[in-house]
Amino acid sequence: MILVTGASGQLGHALAKRLAARGATFTAVQRPDFDFEKAETVASCFENAKPSLVINAAAYTAVDKAETDQEAAKAGNHTGPLALAKLCEAADIPFIHVSTDYVFDGDKGAPYLESDPTSPTGVYGATKRDGEEAILATNAKAIILRTAWVYSAHGKNFARTMINAGRKMPILRVVADQRGTPTAAGDLADAILAIADKISATGWRPEYRGIFHATGGGETTWHGFATAIFEDAAKQGYQPPEVQPIATADWPTPTRRPPDSRLDGGKLTKVFGVTMPAWRQSLHDVVKDLLKPENTA
Ligand SMILES: NC(=O)c1ccc[n+]([C@@H]2O[C@H](COP(=O)([O-])OP(=O)(O)OC[C@H]3O[C@@H](n4cnc5c(N)ncnc54)[C@H](OP(=O)(O)O)[C@@H]3O)[C@@H](O)[C@H]2O)c1
Structure with a gap:
């Protein structure tokens, strides 16, 4: 289960x-x-499921709001996941948890390795980092996947925001000096299930424990991402807006974003044999789904 x-x-x-x-x-x-802010719901879901593996996709993800909503961010990203990790540890089962590129400040100038020191620039990144550390200190069978720029045809994300904004405005201004890698939620789910399959096939191995970087392959900027979204949307008959590049300084946010949060995925490939697809390849199908009437919000 x-x-x-x-x-x-x-x-x-x-x-x-x-x-x-x-x-x-x-x-x-x-x-x-199941609510990290209500400890009893975490325990009862775990008890009812009697799992042999837990995949934690729940988190407090509102990056800017976290600055003024610190208790909820801490519960969603640190103390809540830690409580779940403790239940997994007591049951001696693997715990797959998800973290973020925002544990880094983005000043390295090259793709980050799992061994690089963390230095979050805001409350969201700090609570995710605290969660990582607490889980690793607690759970012998913890796998933490750091991902970035997650998008899909379901839920709130940059791709949906662009598609919706482009319907209303002829010109969009998008930040062109932050580098990173978009990650399709479906690709990340595939990677997680490949890891689960590997654990089932081999049994738990000590090298599985720890942090792994798991983003789409390649890199771009938010401006490059937006441009690609509209390229693919135009192929579906969508009328694209003009996308103008701007600097981070022209788009101030409560939390400073890392200017370059590329993550090196080599360890994921080496240990689990999993290589994430190139971000540009995965985008097309998601944009197609996003344009379906049932996904228009
Ligand atoms: N989205 C990104 O760009 C991004 C980037 C890097 C890393 N990540 C990480 O990737 C993982 C998955 O992110 P996602 O994009 O799938 O996030 P998402 O779409 O925002 O979904 C977050 C999920 O967590 C739930 N949640 C929020 N607070 C909770 C709480 N206190 N207790 C229980 N559940 C709670 C949400 O429930 P409700 O629907 O009720 O709010 C929702 O089901 C997270 O660990 C996130 O930190 C995401």
Whole structure:
């Protein structure tokens, strides 16, 4: 039995869809039944599922709001996941947790390795980093996947925002001096399930424990991402807006974003044999889905 948390989110939704398609035995839980701010719901979902593996896709993900909503961010990213990790540790089962490129300040100037020191620039990144450290200090069978710029046809994300904004405005201004890698939620779900398959096939191995970087292959900027979204949308008959490049300084946000948060995925390939698809390849299908009337929000 696999327990998936955060089923209403982008990653949780993609995981549940794939597990259902495989005919897997799983339970996918979400708020209000599973809420990191209500410890008893975490314990009862775990007890009801009696899982052999937990995949935590639940998190507090509102980066800017976290600056003024620190207790909720801490519960969603640190103390809540830690409570879940403790339950996994007591049951001696693997715990797959998801973290973020925002644990880094983005000043390295090259793709980050898992061994690089963290230096978050805001509350969201700091709570995710604290969660990583607490889980690794607690759980002998913890796998933490750091991802970035997650998008899908389900839920709130940059791709949906661009498609919606482009319907209303002829010109969009998008930041062109932040580098990173978009990650399709479906690709991340596939990587997680490949890891789960590997654990089932080999049994737990010591090298599985720890942090792994898991983003789409390649790199771009938010401006490059937006341009590609509209290129693919135009192929579906969407009328694209003009996308103008701007500097981060022209788009101030409460939390400073890392200027270059590229993550090196080599360890994921070496240990699990998993290489994430190039971000540009995955985009096309998601944009196609986003343009379907049922996904227009
Ligand atoms: N989105 C990105 O660009 C991005 C980038 C880097 C890393 N990540 C990480 O990737 C993972 C998956 O992100 P995502 O994009 O799928 O996020 P998402 O779409 O925002 O979904 C987050 C999920 O967590 C749930 N949640 C929020 N607070 C909770 C709480 N206190 N207790 C229980 N559930 C709670 C949400 O429930 P509701 O629907 O009820 O709010 C939702 O199901 C997260 O660990 C995130 O930090 C995401």
